[in-house]
Amino acid sequence: MSSLGVDPSEELQKWVEEHYVSSAVDENINLTYTNDDIRLCTMQRAIPQQKIGVQFHYFPPERFHYFKLTEDLASSLAHRAGLKPYDRIIFYNGINVESDTKYQFSELFKTSRNLPVQVLVCSPATYEHYKANNKRFHYDLPTIQRLKPVYATSIMDSHTDVPAVSFDHKTFYAVKWVDSNVISTMPQSAAFKAPEFTKVDDTCFIEIEGEYRKGQIIDKGTRTECDNLSKLSVQPGINDYLSTFQVCLDLLKNKLPISSRFLLPIINPLNDAVRRLELERTEAQVAIQDPTADTQISQDNDVVQCQPKLTDAKHWTIDDVCRWVQSLKQIGKDYSNSFRANGIDGSFLLTYVDDEVLKELDVSAVHRKLIMKEIKELKSNRYSLSTKSGFYGEFEGDFTPFLHATKLSSASTTFSNVSACVLTKKEHSTIVSRIYNWLGTLPTCYRVEKLEFIFNSGIYRNFLGQIEIVESRQKKPEFQATLDKENVCKQRKQVLQRLETLCHQVSHNRRLRIARMWHGCRRSVLPHLLSDGFAALSMLDDGWYGKAIYFTSSAKYATRYFREDNGCLVMCYVLLLNPFPVVSDDAPPDVPPEKFRFYGRGNYKNYQCHYIPVSPVGGKNTMDYRPPPTGDIDDAEYDELAVFQEAHILPQIVIYCNTDD
Known part of the structure; x- marks a missing residue:
């Protein structure tokens, strides 16, 4: 009281x-x-x-x-x-x-x-x-x-390791691993839970080949009884065989000379056969014997039909996603109406749904964590069962196309080699909302005229290839940072930490850093940039922090480069391999830009790009932005990223701005 x-x-x-x-x-x-x-x-x-x-x-x-x-x-x-x-x-x-x-x-x-x-x-x-x-x-x-x-071998809070456990060597468990659909037969002694407290449907850790994996005990009995269930699951190695066969077919199909395209009627049915085999194999896993009944669950059973197929997750409809949300019994609350109202399908679920999106859907904090865990598991199963056989399937994240090819039209733009789709709040409410969140606040003199998703298949293919190259190079000694040999080392590391924070805002399944950046330009430049890439831009001027292609994490800051009333903001994803942090010592406040350390030069040593936190020097409308002379990175209002390799840049969204009332 x-x-x-x-x-x-x-x-x-x-x-x-x-x-x-x-x-x-x-x-x-x-x-x-x-x-x-x-x-x-x-x-x-x-x-x-x-x-x-x-x-x-x-x-x-x-x-x-x-x-x-x-x-x-x-x-x-x-x-x-x-x-x-x-x-x-x-x-x-x-x-x-x-x-x-x-x-x-x-x-x-x-x-x-x-x-x-x-x-x-x-x-x-x-x-x-x-x-x-x-x-x-x-x-x-x-x-x-x-x-x-x-x-624990007893129900006491203390003395949890007595009495000694005795195992029945005739009793086995049928274990379904939480990270796959495989069912294994395991001896009772392999489970890290006392037999007298272990029940069917319990989840616990199982020792297998010296490692500890989490699994659900779906039945217990003799070895023969458990083996009968195991035979219904995916046999170890079959994924590898199917994947290898699929890759061979893809290579054969893509590498055929024009004169040999008459073989496609033979190859295409083989492709379809592989997909049917994988689908049938996956569906067979559903026919697992119910330990509490004498019959088996049929594929025609309503309970099975209400569960969308895991391997088809990327192609789930909105209804499929809603059924999946309803199947999450541990959540204890049905959020399917929110998912339906925002038009979330399988592709969007796997690529864009994160904590912020779930917050917009009015999902509670605890439930957000549980749903994100289920999405992670959904992705893990999907990668292992359905997508690793193809090159494009190995890449998932914010940078992958979030619209199906049928939604894109090459007629909607005047850019060669580019397909595009105008994004509207009516048809793409969730992604439009996310883009506006990324956009932030623009100068009051500008308003957004339209948003457009753009896709250049050649640039995208090169970008994915560079991801694999960067992942390989970042492990090699010649691409490691040597900041200890630079002056103000501590300050430079703080700069890199700021860049690291930006990378954490991009969701993907690869082992490298990717940043979401903005590039401001005139509309007249846009056709060349989207059709042919950023290569020519670095030739326009020498550049204060290197002769490079410039980006910023602030859309507001990027509008400074419109140089006309109606400009464009291009949202891009940029690969980061060993970025060099630029500080005030490299660009002092009392010297002209031509005296800067990296003015008009290429990338410094083995560093792939230069990252520069900047603040205005001079009046309100100045174009002079430099690293803060105080050395305090928190004083930097904006930032710039100087990129030297065009292939490390993937444009995805164009925002058209104007100053009309």
Whole structure:
């Protein structure tokens, strides 16, 4: 009760708990960093109500979650799994919780008590080291200690490792792996869950060939009974055979000389046969025996029909996506009407739906995380079953075309080699909304006349080829940065961190950095730029920060280059291989641009592009923008990116602007 005799509101209680720090994190912790202490710890309760032996805490000033171990639970799951006092929590069951509030994390913890608890944690010293050096935590870090999972053998909160477990060597589990449709027969002893607490439909970790994979137990019985289920799943290796055969057919079809095109009537039916075989193989997986019934689930069964086929996800209709949303029983709420109202089909779901889009669909914070996890799994299955056989299928992300070829028309533009589609709020409401979010605020003198999606197949094909080249080169010594040999090294690293933040805003499935950038130009330049590429632009002038093609992350800043009342903004995706950070020392405020370090020059050493945070020098309407002389990157209002290789640029959206009332 409060002093006024009434209870404070729930909102006020939450605010106080998240912003008032009664006792900060223990000041006696040693924060001396020697090496990485990052651990992946996995625990399996015997029952959902069982405590794992930790108290969750949140430190508002620095916005991180951490553990305190319950000292009187000496053999608790947490102690046995390798958790330590004050460990910082980075991932919880595959979801990054670094930016979650205390209540968001609490809700996430409550929704998954029946599942194994897997946390990626690090020591306080490691956490401070990573944050101070702008390093990012992720699952591919080579220094992660992947500790053996532990499970409770009793329902007590303490002494979870007694009594000793006895296994029935005649009992086996039919396990469906969470990251595929394969069903495997596994001995009872392989499951990291005590047999007496293990039921059909439980999800737990399974040891297989020295590794630990998460799987769902769909049945248990004799080896023969479980093997009968396994035979209905995809046999290991068949994907590889089908994929290889498909690639051979694609190569044969694409490489045929004109004079041999009479063979296409033979090749095309083979192509169709491969696709039918894969479809039939995938559909066969649905006919899994129901462990609670004597019959099998038929493909004609209504329950099966309501589930859209996983391998066809990219080609799902809006109805298919809505049925998929309704099938997410763990969400506990039906958001399908929101998806339908915004016209979200399979292609858009896999390519563009992220946390921001789900927020626009009024999906709650906890449910957004769960839906994004399901989309990630959907993509993972789709890549493994349906798309890896083709070159284009290996690339997914914001940079891939989000409109089907039938929606594009070469007649809608005057640009040769280009197909296009005018985007309207009526027909493309969700993507138009996202583009306006990327666009931000323009100068008040300009208004948007129209938006257009553009596609040049030649430029796109070259861009995808460059992705593979950049991924290969970024691992080689000759393409590594040597900033330690430069002056003001710390300042330059801060510049790169700003660029890294921009790269995190682009979603894709590749292992390289891609940035979303804007290029402002006159309308008269647009036909050459879209039809033939950016190559000629670098020849127009010497360039203050290098003789290159210039971009910026700010559409507002890009309008400075219209040089006429009716200009265009071209939204592009740019590949980044070893960018060089330009600072005030390279472009001092008291010298003319011709004296800048990189004026009129090509790329510096082995750096593929130059990145420059800039601020205005002079009056309100000045064209003189330079790195802030204070050396503080936060003082830079805008930025510029000087790109030296045309093939690293993919234009995707054109925004036509004018000054008409």
